[in-house]
Amino acid sequence: MATWQDDSFEAFSEQSISLIDASDRWCGAFDLDLDDSTLIGFYEDLLRMRLLDERLNTLLRTGKTSFLAPCSGHEAAQTGIGRAMRRHHDWLFPYYRDQGLAVLLSSADEVLAQFQASCSDRNKARQMPGHPGSDQAHIFTVASSIAAQIPPAVGAAMAKQIQRSDEVVVTTFGDGATSEGDWHTAMNLAAVRKAPIVFACENNGYAISVRLAAQTATATIAEKARAYGMPGYRVDGMDVLACHYVMKQVIERARRGEGPALVDMAVYRYGPHSSSDDDSVYREADEVAAWKKRDPIDRFYRFLAARELIDEGADKALRDRIKGELAAASERAGAAGTAPVEWLFDDVLAELPWHLVDQRELLLGEVGGS
Amino acid sequence: MPSEPITLIKAIMHTLDQEMARNPNVIVLGEDVGRRGGVFLGTQGLLERYGPERVIDMPLAEGAIVGAAVGMASQGLRPVAEIQFADYVYPGFDQITTQMAKLRYRSGGQFSAPVTLRMPTGGGVGGGQHHSQSPEALFVHTAGLQTVMPSTPTDAVGLLRSAMRGADPVIFLEPKRLYRSVKEVVPAEFDFTVPIGKAMVRRIGADVTLISYGACMLEVARAADEMARAGVSAEVIDLRSLLPWDRDTVFESITKTGRAVIVAEAPGKASVASEIAASIAESCLDRLRAPPMRVTGFDTPYPYAQDKLYLPSVTRILNAAKYAIDY
Ligand SMILES: Cc1ncc(C[n+]2csc(CCOP(=O)(O)OP(=O)(O)O)c2C)c(N)n1
Numbered sequence: 260m261a262t263w264q265d266d267s268f269e270a271f272s273e274q275s276i277s278l279i280d281a282s283d284r285w286c287g288a289f290d291l292d293l294d295d296s297t298l299i300g301f302y303e304d305l306l307r308m309r310l311l312d313e314r315l316n317t318l319l320r321t322g323k324t325s326f327l328a329p330c331s332g333h334e335a336a337q338t339g340i341g342r343a344m345r346r347h348h349d350w351l352f353p354y355y356r357d358q359g360l361a362v363l364l365s366s367a368d369e370v371l372a373q374f375q376a377s378c379s380d381r382n383k384a385r386q387m388p389g390h391p392g393s394d395q396a397h398i399f400t401v402a403s404s405i406a407a408q409i410p411p412a413v414g415a416a417m418a419k420q421i422q423r424s425d426e427v428v429v430t431t432f433g434d435g436a437t438s439e440g441d442w443h444t445a446m447n448l449a450a451v452r453k454a455p456i457v458f459a460c461e462n463n464g465y466a467i468s469v470r471l472a473a474q475t476a477t478a479t480i481a482e483k484a485r486a487y488g489m490p491g492y493r494v495d496g497m498d499v500l501a502c503h504y505v506m507k508q509v510i511e512r513a514r515r516g517e518g519p520a521l522v523d524m525a526v527y528r529y530g531p532h533s534s535s536d537d538d539s540v541y542r543e544a545d546e547v548a549a550w551k552k553r554d555p556i557d558r559f560y561r562f563l564a565a566r567e568l569i570d571e572g573a574d575k576a577l578r579d580r581i582k583g584e585l586a587a588a589s590e591r592a593g594a595a596g597t598a599p600v601e602w603l604f605d606d607v608l609a610e611l612p613w614h615l616v617d618q619r620e621l622l623l624g625e626v627g628g629s
Numbered sequence: 630m631p632s633e634p635i636t637l638i639k640a641i642m643h644t645l646d647q648e649m650a651r652n653p654n655v656i657v658l659g660e661d662v663g664r665r666g667g668v669f670l671g672t673q674g675l676l677e678r679y680g681p682e683r684v685i686d687m688p689l690a691e692g693a694i695v696g697a698a699v700g701m702a703s704q705g706l707r708p709v710a711e712i713q714f715a716d717y718v719y720p721g722f723d724q725i726t727t728q729m730a731k732l733r734y735r736s737g738g739q740f741s742a743p744v745t746l747r748m749p750t751g752g753g754v755g756g757g758q759h760h761s762q763s764p765e766a767l768f769v770h771t772a773g774l775q776t777v778m779p780s781t782p783t784d785a786v787g788l789l790r791s792a793m794r795g796a797d798p799v800i801f802l803e804p805k806r807l808y809r810s811v812k813e814v815v816p817a818e819f820d821f822t823v824p825i826g827k828a829m830v831r832r833i834g835a836d837v838t839l840i841s842y843g844a845c846m847l848e849v850a851r852a853a854d855e856m857a858r859a860g861v862s863a864e865v866i867d868l869r870s871l872l873p874w875d876r877d878t879v880f881e882s883i884t885k886t887g888r889a890v891i892v893a894e895a896p897g898k899a900s901v902a903s904e905i906a907a908s909i910a911e912s913c914l915d916r917l918r919a920p921p922m923r924v925t926g927f928d929t930p931y932p933y934a935q936d937k938l939y940l941p942s943v944t945r946i947l948n949a950a951k952y953a954i955d956y
Pocket residue numbers: 356403404405406432433434435436437461463465466467528532660689691713717720
């Protein structure tokens with residue numbers, strides 16, 4: 260068999276790209292070149308994302324966080340993206356469902372501090388849960404407004420060109436985001452400037468209740484790339500290896516200065532849109548069950564088990580360790596305390612103008628503060 | 630209309646339903662307004678009753694939602710467009726300010742865009758900066774728009790009808806903090822409307838006028854209760870319409886009390902509260918016994934951790950009223 264090449268995958272393929280077949284075996288046209296410990300590492304990342312959602316649901320129930328847009332069902336895409344990036348080097352411009360990816364690129368401590376509005380949140384508890392950001396991990400702080408991160412992601416990539424840096428920008432978004440004007444202007448700009456950026460769509464087929472067919476008249480998101488003059492790839496988003504290898508190909512291509520690409524990963528959202536949604540109003544339980552049969556974690560477990568890289572005992576031990584780590588990170592976030600009142604006023608601007616000085620005094624006079 | 634007490638969001642839903650039944654030109658469009666019935670259920674049941682041609686689940690693009698509504702209105706339809714949260718109106722802003730607000734003027738009155746643009750606004754729901762903003766000043770500052778905000782189910786019915794039957798675009802702001810907090814029986818008559826531009830005196834008083842709108846009416850009512858216990862008589866005005874606003878009702882009250890405290894949760898600088906205060910200062914100076922006072926949200930982005938502290942508190946209202954009375 261061939262070795263992996265820079266151009267192993269062709270853009271705009273008829274079939275969506277898979278590397279794990281229906282019987283959970285490798286089906287790539289090149290040799291799998293990841294060593295055993297890396298493969299186990301992928302599995303650990305997938306599990307951590309799933310268990311993070313579980314932990315966050317517990318925190319919701321106990322009032323330690325207030326909101327969750329679950330990422331379960333998106334783990335293969337998020338692991339594939341994160342593992343193809345150079346950690347703390349390449350930049351992520353994420354959206355609100357990327358807590359799993361954010362943990363991979365930063366840490367559980369950083370992400371849980373944000374979810375718990377802890378004093379230790381690098382973003383100073385300024386936003387609702389699920390909106391992390393980290394200068395040290397090169398994660399641009401999330402804004403809830405759909406597609407608002409995408410033009411700035413292109414600008415950041417243009418900056419990397421101007422600065423002769425080899426950092427690449429990856430921006431993630433949902434299928435719904437591709438309807439916003441900001442998405443289209445950003446795609447166009449990136450291609451015109453050959454900016455080092457990858458557009459990664461976590462395409463779960465829904466924007467809250469609105470199905471993809473009501474969102475776009477094209478069968479895939481990938482084919483939209485053609486009109487902007489960049490390659491587009493349709494990938495099985497429940498196949499972590501396919502997500503990883505395609506992302507690696509386009510990220511390294513962007514790093515070589517050959518321009519942007521769009522990757523359309525077909526995933527599924529297992530949970531409701533968010534903790535404030537009731538998905539039973541607009542989709543059938545059967546549909547959810549059908550997707551769960553292709554669960555990316557179960558599938559990758561069987562893939563690894565067939566290679567004798569994992570068994571039930573090892574799986575259980577791994578899960579227990581990750582659960583313990585997440586619980587400990589959550590404990591630390593809680594122990595750091597809550598955000599002080601005066602943080603309401605900091606960072607509106609670098610220097611506080613007179614009217615905000617007055618308003619801060621007014622509030623502290625009313626409620627007391629440190 | 631149901632004969633039992635209903636919430637503000639139900640009042641909106643029933644009004645949309647009635648108007649759609651009455652007028653085949655009424656179209657509802659927005660994100661998740663169809664099968665989901667809106668994320669706050671303001672359009673619940675409409676898809677089932679009126680079908681996908683009149684209840685349109687739009688692609689996720691506010692520019693398309695507002696722009697399409699303008700185009701429909703220019704052809705004689707009566708679109709009611711929903712922006713899921715006021716915080717997400719910004720991608721649609723060009724269409725609001727360039728088209729919706731200016732079409733009548735630009736065309737010398739040949740065309741108009743009688744669109745009703747609904748959006749939930751305001752904080753205090755733990756939603757952080759993208760689910761809590763009060764952008765009414767941006768609309769009030771845009772010539773060619775009328776901007777209203779009901780604080781009761783009855784006013785929601787009356788104002789929504791006026792908006793949907795009127796000749797011009799209306800920004801219909803819905804205080805989401807009040808969506809389910811109050812219930813009342815709303816008038817059954819189909820002719821009942823609340824005219825745009827008319828305030829409502831909610832409580833008659835003699836010593837100070839508290840002027841507000843939207844969700845802050847809750848804190849204002851509590852402040853007025855406290856003041857009553859301390860022997861101070863507050864008059865309370867609910868503006869309901871932010872532009873055109875009801876000058877006559879406000880000035881008449883100031884003539885009586887000589888003191889004004891204007892309360893709103895939007896940031897205070899260059900705000901609706903500022904406009905009211907300035908107008909009172911300009912027109913009622915000879916009757917004023919104290920400077921008009923503003924109690925507003927802070928001029929910061931809407932916070933998350935200090936969600937409740939951002940809103941004008943009863944204490945802050947009482948302090949401003951006391952300052953005016955002791956002046
Ligand atoms: C500009 C804007 N409009 C509306 C919303 C409300 N909203 C939040 S998530 C969402 C659906 C997004 O769907 P998609 O992009 O497919 O991402 P998914 O949630 O499915 O991962 C909507 C309409 C928003 N956040 N921003």
